[in-house]
Amino acid sequence: MLSTNDLRVSYGMSEVIHGVSLNVGENETLTIMGRNGMGKTTLFKSLIGVLPSQGRITLGDEDLSSTQPYQRVQKGIAYVPQGRLVFPTLTVEENIATGLEATGAKKIPTDIYDLFPVLHDMRHRKAGNLSGGQQQQLAIGRALAADPKVLLLDEPTEGIQPSIIKQLAKNLNEIKQMRKISIVVSEQVLSFAMAVADRVMVIEKGAIVHEEDGKTANQEEIARYLAV
Numbered sequence: 001m002l003s004t005n006d007l008r009v010s011y012g013m014s015e016v017i018h019g020v021s022l023n024v025g026e027n028e029t030l031t032i033m034g035r036n037g038m039g040k041t042t043l044f045k046s047l048i049g050v051l052p053s054q055g056r057i058t059l060g061d062e063d064l065s066s067t068q069p070y071q072r073v074q075k076g077i078a079y080v081p082q083g084r085l086v087f088p089t090l091t092v093e094e095n096i097a098t099g100l101e102a103t104g105a106k107k108i109p110t111d112i113y114d115l116f117p118v119l120h121d122m123r124h125r126k127a128g129n130l131s132g133g134q135q136q137q138l139a140i141g142r143a144l145a146a147d148p149k150v151l152l153l154d155e156p157t158e159g160i161q162p163s164i165i166k167q168l169a170k171n172l173n174e175i176k177q178m179r180k181i182s183i184v185v186s187e188q189v190l191s192f193a194m195a196v197a198d199r200v201m202v203i204e205k206g207a208i209v210h211e212e213d214g215k216t217a218n219q220e221e222i223a224r225y226l227a228v
């Protein structure tokens with residue numbers, strides 16, 4: 001579905017993603033694990049196109065390498081950034097509606113509110129008044145409004161309490177089931193990653209250093225990569 005080949009990303013003269021090649025299959029969840037500063041956010045920003053990169057990025061048969069972020073969204077990539085970045089002064093409903101611009105649809109798909117009933121209950125409230133977990137749900141709901149083929153989530157559990165993290169894992173599995181989409185999620189929380197991953201990759205210093213099947217993954221080995 002979404003693939004990269006020899007992806008390289010630099011800040012000025014300094015290359016921080018060193019030739020990453022990956023592929024997420026149809027209806028697959030790929031979890032990319034790595035400690036702070038290993039390159040997860042940089043990788044995601046290059047996938048959605050807000051950072052320039054070298055190498056190839058393809059979605060299905062289409063080469064996206066030289067396309068703009070809005071074109072990638074139109075073609076089916078949605079991005080939930082680290083820190084969520086909802087629009088605090090817009091209502092919940094208005095936030096979700098911004099995702100509709102990609103498709104030109106006028107109505108919020110009902111499955112978003114089925115998935116996150118609290119967003120329906122709070123649809124007229126300002127997003128800035130929601131808790132961190134609710135804002136994360138809103139950011140995911142907004143991304144789903146763009147009807148993506150691939151959903152990218154950058155460290156969705158950051159700053160979220162453990163009980164809500166469990167719920168979030170359940171939500172991601174429901175989304176994959178409901179929408180039959182591909183999901184790429186970066187994470188540092190091992191339990192969350194194991195609850196959602198079909199496949200796990202570990203990123204260290206901008207390179208993929210380990211990969212295995214999510215269902216049979218050796219958690220101790222992955223935990224060693226995450227230990228400081």
Ligand SMILES: Nc1ncnc2c1ncn2[C@@H]1O[C@H](COP(=O)(O)OP(=O)(O)OP(=O)(O)O)[C@@H](O)[C@H]1O
Pocket residue numbers: 011016034035036037038039040041042043082155
């Ligand atoms: N705007 C920038 N300019 C220069 N270097 C940067 C910039 N943003 C990130 N870096 C560097 O790029 C490397 C990868 O950072 P990145 O934020 O992608 O890592 P990360 O795995 O997402 O970490 P975190 O979990 O802390 O967000 C780090 O060495 C970081 O210092």
